Amino acid sequence: MSAGRPVKKLPEETIVVSSEPTSELYKQIALQSGASVHRLRITKGSDGALVPNDTGMLVQTTGLRQQSTIYVKDLGPQIRWRTVFLVEYLGPILIHPAFYSFFTKNGEGASYTQTLTLILVVTHFLKRELETLFIHRFSASTMPTSNIFKNSAHYWLLSGVNMAFWIYRQSFYGKSGPSPIVTSLGLALFVLGELGNLSTHLTLRGLRSSGGKERGIPQGLGFDWVTCPNYMFEVVAWLGVALVSLNWSTVLFAIVATGQMGVWAKKKEARYRKEFGGTYKRKRYAILPGIW
Structure with missing residues (x-):
């Protein structure tokens, strides 16, 4: 599901291991949608909290669990x-x-x-x-x-x-x-x-x-x-x-x-x-x- 500007070809679901960094979640969605990873902003569906694109933060530490809903926003052209x-x-x-x-x-x-x-x-x-x-x-x-x-x-x-x-x-x-x-x-x-x-x-x-x-x-x-x-x-x-x-x-x-x-x-x-x-x-x- 997308909040704000829609992301073209956004997958209905994606799978990542909870022990992987959140950067992997961004990479997977970018790969599946064909969008630049730098243009994506991911937030939790439960409370709207930002899921940062971070190699040092694990998916499980953000509170995301199996079948959790996330919102993906296209931030537009980046520099x-x-x-x-x-x-x-x-x-x-x-x-x-x-x-x-x-x-x-x-x-x-x-x-x-x-x-x-x-x-x-x-x-x-x-x-x-x-x-x-x-x-x-x-x-x-x-x-x-x-x-x-x-x-x-x-x-x-x-x-x-x-x-x-x-x-x-x-x-x-x-x-x-x-x-x-x-x-x-x-x-x-x-x-x-x-x-x-x-x-x-x-x-x-x-x-x-x-x-x-x-x-x-x-x-x-x-x-x-x-x-x-x-x-x-x-x-x-x-x-x-x-x-x-x-x-x-x-x-x-x-x-x-x-x-x-x-x-x-x-x-x-x-x-x-x-x-x-x-x-x-x-x-x-x-x-x-x-x-x-």
């Missing part, structure tokens, strides 16, 4: 999460140099502040691209293709076009900028934030094997302070960029990004508490120590 990340972060990398070149006549009329801001923004997103290629491991393989436009808008428009337009206009800075003390402080925060963020990502990578979906309790730099120190260090880095640029568009992006990361961090804290129970040391703050 890999890694690809989504690469496309998202590419926006600012292309947009900032383009606006910088256009407004400052290939840099000849750029102020020190504008040039330094360009370097920091491009460095930040190049780091993200490299982490996506070589560090990040994803628990979910794909997402709906249509979501890439919504996800990319945050980076291409808010941290791309909006920031670049207001920062690189010659009339905004002329040859002036923030004081050397403010600039130095901004640079220090940026470096601290980027290195701390990288350290956290390396820690999270070590919790999961290549291609695996297992989870572990992260420990190390920042994890005693907040649930998601990678987000905390991200905020620190963008505070640094804001101090260097002294531009409202940078502050706006930092506020919006902090709000979104805070929501994600709260959800992760709830998931940690549910998944690990008493073995997990509960955090009072999700993203910013003493604040949130």
